Amino acid sequence: MNDWLAGPCRVPDQTAADAAAARQATLTKPPGSLGRLEALAVHLAGLQGSARPNAARVRIAVFAADHGVAAEGISAFPQAVTGEMLRNFARGGAAIAVLARELQATLEVVNLGTVNDPGEIPGVRRHVIAASTANFCTGPAMTEAKLEAALAAGVASAADAVATGTDIYVGGEMGIGNTTAAAALACALLGESPVTLTGAGTGLDAAGVARKASVIARALDLHADADTPRERLRRLGGFEIAALAGAFIAAAQRGLPVLVDGFIASVAALAAVALRPDVRPWLIFAHRSQERGHARVLEALGADPLLDLHLRLGEASGAAVAVPLLRMACALHGSMATFAEAGVSEA
DSSP, rough: OOOOGGGGOOOOOOHHHHHHHHHHHBBOOOTTTTTTTHHHHHHHHHHHHHSSOOOOOOOEEEEEOOOOOGOOOOOOOTTHHHHHHHHHHHHHHHHHHHHHHHHTTTEEEEOOOOOOOOOOOOOEOOOOOSSSSSOOOSSOOOHHHHHHHHHHHHHHHHHHHHHTTSSSSEEEOTTHHHHHHHHHHHHHHHOOOOOHHHTTTTTTOOOHHHHHHHHHHHHHHHHTTTTTTHHHHHHOOOOHHHHHHHHHHHHHHHOEEEOOHHHHHHHHHHHEEEEEEOGGGEEOOBBBBSSSSSHHHHHHHOOOOOOOOOOOTTHHHHHHHHHHHHHHHHHHHHHHHHHHTTTTTOO
């Protein structure tokens, strides 16, 4: 059942990275003067196996799902919002839909299960697992079969991205209650306290955050015997978090660079790396979210995000905003003249 997970991730192409670094040294600028844009181009060169990397063809996949833990009153918004947002994505009214249009990126929206199922929506792929996960305060969030189905949804998305010639894969999520699931899973994977990682999510006040941390503490106590990353993901995660983890692993296995969004996507990345450590080189972290636990998750992953714009929306919106940086890094790297071409004297 889990044969795909045993497959190794691709090893970045050091020859291509070295060639890109050598090209950087010949461009008409002082060495290192373009800072992280230079390093980003070299990194992408190694991932794409090309001395001149590209970020033109971007695939954004947004996985939507509901969470049983919403019954504990951990969100400022009703659970019906998840299903309603699926329609908004399809109509083009959501932030990520606007950003995808501006980027001329492919936007894939996947319905993994909502409590108010909107049915067939043009532009939304149905991969419904259940109406929601179970309430992890009373039992595991997912059965083994449901976890496998969620992971498989992510694998299918990444595989399709590779088949259609994608340069950069971006994963996003939507689901009322998913910051609670992400914080609980991060606590379990990192051995952290809920007080440290629990944030406001959709806009909780201080009392709401405290209640949310208490709910997570109860769940961690209940599932304290979960002793593997996969079991922690099964018991405390969400369908969309598992789908993202599956997509990140599958992308790395196929040699597709991943641009990681905010807190929830980073927790999915944390789970993916816990399941397969060789995923890590394929992950580029887009931004530092305002959600409280994100800094600690980034630290655990050794990640230095590209942006810090005080974002906390999710939906892959922060990653989408970072795509132009990747494109500019590639354009500068590929199109600037060398000293020899420009007839400019070198130092």
